[in-house]
Amino acid sequence: MSGFNGLAVPGPTNMPFAIRQAMDVALEDHRAPDFPEFTLPLLADLKRIFRTTTGQIFVFPSTGTGGWEAAIANSLSPGDHVLTSVFGQFSSLWVDLCRRFGLEVDAVEVPWGEGVPLDVYEQKLRADKTHRIKAVLACHNETATGVTSDIAGVRRILDAVGHPALLMVDGVSSIGALDFRMEAWAVDLAVCGSQKGFMLPAGLAIVGVSEKALAARKTAKLPRCFFDFEDMIRANKDGYFPYTPAATMLRGLRASIDMLLAEGLDEVCARHHRLATGVRKAVDAWGLRLCARHPKWNSDTVSAVVVPDGFDANAVIKTAYRTYNLSLGGGLAKVAGKVFRIGHLGYLNELMVLAAVGGAEMAMLDCGIAIEPGSGVGAAIEHYSKTAKRPAVTKAA
Numbered sequence: 001m002s003g004f005n006g007l008a009v010p011g012p013t014n015m016p017f018a019i020r021q022a023m024d025v026a027l028e029d030h031r032a033p034d035f036p037e038f039t040l041p042l043l044a045d046l047k048r049i050f051r052t053t054t055g056q057i058f059v060f061p062s063t064g065t066g067g068w069e070a071a072i073a074n075s076l077s078p079g080d081h082v083l084t085s086v087f088g089q090f091s092s093l094w095v096d097l098c099r100r101f102g103l104e105v106d107a108v109e110v111p112w113g114e115g116v117p118l119d120v121y122e123q124k125l126r127a128d129k130t131h132r133i134k135a136v137l138a139c140h141n142e143t144a145t146g147v148t149s150d151i152a153g154v155r156r157i158l159d160a161v162g163h164p165a166l167l168m169v170d171g172v173s174s175i176g177a178l179d180f181r182m183e184a185w186a187v188d189l190a191v192c193g194s195q196k197g198f199m200l201p202a203g204l205a206i207v208g209v210s211e212k213a214l215a216a217r218k219t220a221k222l223p224r225c226f227f228d229f230e231d232m233i234r235a236n237k238d239g240y241f242p243y244t245p246a247a248t249m250l251r252g253l254r255a256s257i258d259m260l261l262a263e264g265l266d267e268v269c270a271r272h273h274r275l276a277t278g279v280r281k282a283v284d285a286w287g288l289r290l291c292a293r294h295p296k297w298n299s300d301t302v303s304a305v306v307v308p309d310g311f312d313a314n315a316v317i318k319t320a321y322r323t324y325n326l327s328l329g330g331g332l333a334k335v336a337g338k339v340f341r342i343g344h345l346g347y348l349n350e351l352m353v354l355a356a357v358g359g360a361e362m363a364m365l366d367c368g369i370a371i372e373p374g375s376g377v378g379a380a381i382e383h384y385s386k387t388a389k390r391p392a393v394t395k396a397a
């Protein structure tokens with residue numbers, strides 16, 4: 001099939017040419033005397049992406065799942081109580097990981113399409129007078145349902161109640177794309193992967209750790225080896241790693257950080273919001289709805305679109321791929337067959353999003369879903385055209 005594959009899944013995202021080029025290098029000696037000249041500024045600049053000055057960022061050759069494990073294993077002990085909530089595939093997989101590590105998990109079940117239930121967290125934390133709960137977990141952006149939660153709100157509750165639990169946040173599909181403030185929200189452990197906002201291939205787990213969480217490792221008794229912060233701290237101090245780092249990926253990460261900082265984090269978030277709004281206008285124009293049950297949950301990085309009753313979202317996804325060379329995200333677990341997902345994060349502009357919206361529209365029409373041809377694309381175009389930043393026209397002398 002000629003033409004590019006439209007990659008509209010919520011990670012891996014489109015890789016900018018500058019990042020590809022940065023990784024098209026000869027393999028290098030990660031113990032070379034000048035390697036720290038590259039790694040020390042890299043680790044320092046990652047803090048700017050996580051928006052922390054006092055925290056430390058660790059980069060493991062792994063994925064987001066490894067980041068979850070690193071966060072848990074370095075800060076908790078077997079039998080520790082954690083409070084979390086489940087409203088999608090990823091929030092539920094983190095619970096599974098915690099249980100396999102022998103933690104006592106209070107996982108509040110929330111309807112899929114909603115996010116972290118602040119009221120329930122508040123009740124439970126207030127009732128926990130003896131501070132049995134050692135960590136509060138929150139999935140910032142549930143990629144399976146396109147739901148963003150209020151992490152600042154979780155921090156406000158912890159502070160209002162005076163609860164000392166660690167705040168652990170899954171930022172896999174938010175950091176580098178949505179507003180995320182590790183320091184302002186006093187997030188203790190922030191987990192990310194390389195294949196979403198960072199626009200890289202999968203292969204790195206990037207974990208932000210606060211001073212409080214670093215101190216917690218001294219008493220945490222869960223087993224750890226590969227993900228041990230202690231080894232990372234010792235080696236990273238001098239710009240090295242406790243084992244062979246994914247150096248080529250780190251070269252790509254350098255380019256990614258440079259791109260994010262050059263655009264500006266606020267501008268990156270604003271761009272995602274504008275592109276996402278266009279997708280939401282398209283969904284409205286189709287007469288369909290999002291899995292997110294209220295606009296306050298809408299995610300600016302991924303939209304999960306609910307197909308009408310009697311239709312199979314997987315057929316839409318297959319048609320989009322086979323007929324139009326467009327990759328849409330599938331529904332996972334409880335929402336399998338009910339939703340398709342349009343990923344709109346990373347290296348993206350209006351035209352790329354319009355291609356995804358147009359492809360989804362054609363695939364739905366092919367599957368017999370009664371939408372007006374061009375309605376979604378038209379609504380998105382209208383939004384992008386109205387909100388475009390136009391360069392100032394200078395008058396000819």
Ligand SMILES: Cc1ncc(COP(=O)(O)O)c(C=O)c1O
Pocket residue numbers: 011063064065066090139141142143144170171172173193202
């Ligand atoms: C919100 C969220 N958390 C965790 C993960 C797991 O990350 P990985 O697949 O990189 O292990 C994903 C993957 O898509 C995710 O979207």
